[in-house]
Amino acid sequence: MEKQTxxxxxxxxxxxxxxxxxxxxxxxxxxxxPTTRKKVLEVIDRLDYRPNAVARGLASKKTTTVGVIxxxxxxxxxxxxxxxxxxxxxxYKYNIILANSDQNDQKEIQVLNTLLAKQxxxxxxxxxxxxxxxxxxxxRSKTPVVLAGTVDPDAQVGSVNIDYTEATEQVITQLxxxxxxxxxxxxxxxxxxxxxxxxxxGYKKAxxxxxxxxxEKLVFETEYSYQAGEEMYNxxxxxxxxxxxxxxxxxxxxxxxxxxxxxxxxPEKFEVVTSNNSKLTEMVRPRLSTITxxxxxxxxxxxxxxxxxxxKEEVEEKTIILPHNIADRGTTKK
Amino acid sequence: MEKQTxxxxxxxxxxxxxxxxxxxxxxxxxxxxPTTRKKVLEVIDRLDYRPNAVARGLASKKTTTVGVIxxxxxxxxxxxxxxxxxxxxxxYKYNIILANSDQNDQKEIQVLNTLLAKQxxxxxxxxxxxxxxxxxxxxRSKTPVVLAGTVDPDAQVGSVNIDYTEATEQVITQLxxxxxxxxxxxxxxxxxxxxxxxxxxGYKKAxxxxxxxxxEKLVFETEYSYQAGEEMYNxxxxxxxxxxxxxxxxxxxxxxxxxxxxxxxxPEKFEVVTSNNSKLTEMVRPRLSTITxxxxxxxxxxxxxxxxxxxKEEVEEKTIILPHNIADRGTTKK
DNA sequence: ATGAAAGCGCTAACAG
DNA sequence: CTGTTAGCGCTTTCAT
Numbered sequence: 001m002e003k004q005t006x007x008x009x010x011x012x013x014x015x016x017x018x019x020x021x022x023x024x025x026x027x028x029x030x031x032x033x034p035t036t037r038k039k040v041l042e043v044i045d046r047l048d049y050r051p052n053a054v055a056r057g058l059a060s061k062k063t064t065t066v067g068v069i070x071x072x073x074x075x076x077x078x079x080x081x082x083x084x085x086x087x088x089x090x091x092y093k094y095n096i097i098l099a100n101s102d103q104n105d106q107k108e109i110q111v112l113n114t115l116l117a118k119q120x121x122x123x124x125x126x127x128x129x130x131x132x133x134x135x136x137x138x139x140r141s142k143t144p145v146v147l148a149g150t151v152d153p154d155a156q157v158g159s160v161n162i163d164y165t166e167a168t169e170q171v172i173t174q175l176x177x178x179x180x181x182x183x184x185x186x187x188x189x190x191x192x193x194x195x196x197x198x199x200x201x202g203y204k205k206a207x208x209x210x211x212x213x214x215x216e217k218l219v220f221e222t223e224y225s226y227q228a229g230e231e232m233y234n235x236x237x238x239x240x241x242x243x244x245x246x247x248x249x250x251x252x253x254x255x256x257x258x259x260x261x262x263x264x265x266x267p268e269k270f271e272v273v274t275s276n277n278s279k280l281t282e283m284v285r286p287r288l289s290t291i292t293x294x295x296x297x298x299x300x301x302x303x304x305x306x307x308x309x310x311x312k313e314e315v316e317e318k319t320i321i322l323p324h325n326i327a328d329r330g331t332t333k334k
Numbered sequence: 335m336e337k338q339t340x341x342x343x344x345x346x347x348x349x350x351x352x353x354x355x356x357x358x359x360x361x362x363x364x365x366x367x368p369t370t371r372k373k374v375l376e377v378i379d380r381l382d383y384r385p386n387a388v389a390r391g392l393a394s395k396k397t398t399t400v401g402v403i404x405x406x407x408x409x410x411x412x413x414x415x416x417x418x419x420x421x422x423x424x425x426y427k428y429n430i431i432l433a434n435s436d437q438n439d440q441k442e443i444q445v446l447n448t449l450l451a452k453q454x455x456x457x458x459x460x461x462x463x464x465x466x467x468x469x470x471x472x473x474r475s476k477t478p479v480v481l482a483g484t485v486d487p488d489a490q491v492g493s494v495n496i497d498y499t500e501a502t503e504q505v506i507t508q509l510x511x512x513x514x515x516x517x518x519x520x521x522x523x524x525x526x527x528x529x530x531x532x533x534x535x536g537y538k539k540a541x542x543x544x545x546x547x548x549x550e551k552l553v554f555e556t557e558y559s560y561q562a563g564e565e566m567y568n569x570x571x572x573x574x575x576x577x578x579x580x581x582x583x584x585x586x587x588x589x590x591x592x593x594x595x596x597x598x599x600x601p602e603k604f605e606v607v608t609s610n611n612s613k614l615t616e617m618v619r620p621r622l623s624t625i626t627x628x629x630x631x632x633x634x635x636x637x638x639x640x641x642x643x644x645x646k647e648e649v650e651e652k653t654i655i656l657p658h659n660i661a662d663r664g665t666t667k668k
Numbered sequence: 669a670t671g672a673a674a675g676c677g678c679t680a681a682c683a684g
Numbered sequence: 685c686t687g688t689t690a691g692c693g694c695t696t697t698c699a700t
């Protein structure tokens with residue numbers, strides 16, 4: 001025979017009080033006489049009663065769970081953000097439903113819909129690009145949304161990022177100061193605003209300031225993968241680049257190793273700066289110079305912002321920019 | 335004014351059918367006349383009706399979500415498993431509630447309880463060690479549990495792993511064949527069965543077969559981190575080890591870089607073999623030799639097993655061992 | 669401080 | 685093939 005699930009009703013009966021009272025003590029409502037509270041608590045303990053969050057969710061219209069959409073958790077950039085998100089979520093008593101989207105448009109919409117169907121109280125979205133359809137869904141639903149480490153020029157929703165333009169400009173400026181004239185720009189698709197708009201603008205600004213002409217041949221779009229990076233080095237060599245600014249750490253490591261495997265001296269003959277400062281950057285030799293982003297914090301702050309939004313608190317600014325820096329390590333000249 | 339959520343009842347009214355019929359078409363029940371199905375579907379579309387999964391969960395006692403407990407998602411070993419889990423979960427229409435435990439006993443219990451309160455249909459646990467309390471909770475609850483990449487000698491629950499003992503034995507045997515006499519065993523706590531029992535047994539077996547005495551001084555327990563590895567190299571040098579078998583990739587990379595930073599030639603002067611074959615192993619130079627585990631598959635198979643358990647299907651064997659191999663790469667002699 | 673009662677939105681017999 | 689009717693377990697007014 002199935003073990004009977006014990007409900008709030010059982011507790012009420014055993015404690016000689018009403019369901020309402022049990023509900024009150026479970027929810028920490030102060031309007032309960034200490035004696036009855038004690039009595040109820042004791043019965044709860046004795047019966048090993050565990051509130052059913054689903055029933056509670058249906059009645060209260062709050063699930064205390066938030067949806068997290070991520071391209072791929074095995075990417076350290078995203079898993080670092082996810083970690084920050086989960087920690088703050090836990091702190092505020094939320095749980096996370098984590099869904100990998102593979103940045104696939106269909107899957108994203110699909111995932112968003114099941115998340116909404118599951119009545120999540122809020123959503124954190126990470127990705128490289130927001131399709132029109134997603135944007136439409138975001139604004140159509142009254143569920144709060146925060147973009148973490150993800151930019152959207154037309155975003156009506158909250159977001160947490162660093163200033164990619166400025167960071168990129170600084171990197172390029174430093175590279176130019178070290179004597180580089182041909183600095184490649186390697187990133188994912190330029191149709192992604194973070195690449196095509198923000199980083200690219202920073203790149204061009206630095207070039208312009210230094211009086212260097214923008215050369216399209218130095219710009220490479222590719223996928224975010226180690227493999228793509230390894231193959232990329234040849235192309236960089238072919239166009240005569242002496243340095244590369246790279247938008248993703250795994251990609252950068254691919255390029256670094258590609259160069260190394262060709263016997264190129266790093267940083268003497270080729271410099272590379274990456275963008276995410278994931279822990280990978282410190283695990284390779286030479287250590288990768290990089291823009292330092294507070295990855296964990298971006299996630300944490302995103303979740304914190306989301307809690308405010310879910311709580312309908314007033315937020316002064318829902319487009320948050322966190323500080324960044326540049327770490328000069330082994331892949332750039334001293 | 336709040337936008338009124340539209341329910342199954344609204345659809346029923348608009349379509350001139352009963353809630354039951356709407357429910358049937360929503361759930362793909364074949365017992366609906368094509369005409370009415372069409373009519374209902376049209377109303378659903380027009381009203382933009384979206385079934386409430388929480389209400390459904392309460393009524394059906396199934397949430398189609400599973401809990402996933404993991405020490406830390408930013409660890410590539412675990413995120414790789416998690417990725418496999420999520421993909422199969424999606425395939426079977428489940429969602430994943432992901433919770434980081436930091437391998438903290440208290441937090442684990444805490445997390446397990448909220449997962450259970452949220453009525454997850456099943457749980458996948460990853461970790462280094464299962465405390466008595468967790469084991470007790472697992473057997474007390476009727477919610478199916480599967481351990482992924484996690485061993486528990488007394489496990490009553492499902493599990494998916496490789497044969498750690500055999501794999502370790504093979505590694506050590508190969509290392510011995512290459513002339514090493516002093517091979518260090520570096521892992522996390524030996525109180526964790528995977529280290530203290532399985533891997534250690536493999537280590538000792540290989541030694542014994544080769545007639546080499548077990549030397550406690552060659553065994554090192556440490557935490558799973560890159561940093562710990564970097565610091566570990568000195569100790570290895572001190573005891574005169576010429577090779578190391580390492581239980582974790584980040585740890586192994588730390589050791590590798592520690593040696594490299596000391597100017598040690600790898601693999602000529604020191605060999606290292608790691609255990610998890612995460613993508614990190616191919617990103618360092620020289621590439622790390624490793625036991626190859628099908629990480630993604632361990633996750634995928636775990637989730638598949640869990641679906642069967644949740645479905646109360648008959649499973650021949652719930653302790654699954656997946657095949658492994660040894661990849662001889664740059665950190666071992668040819 | 670406590671109880672009664674009406675839902676929350678849906679599924680699942682059961683009946684027809 | 686379709687409708688009726690109970691719940692699922694809890695929160696939340698509204699009384700008292």
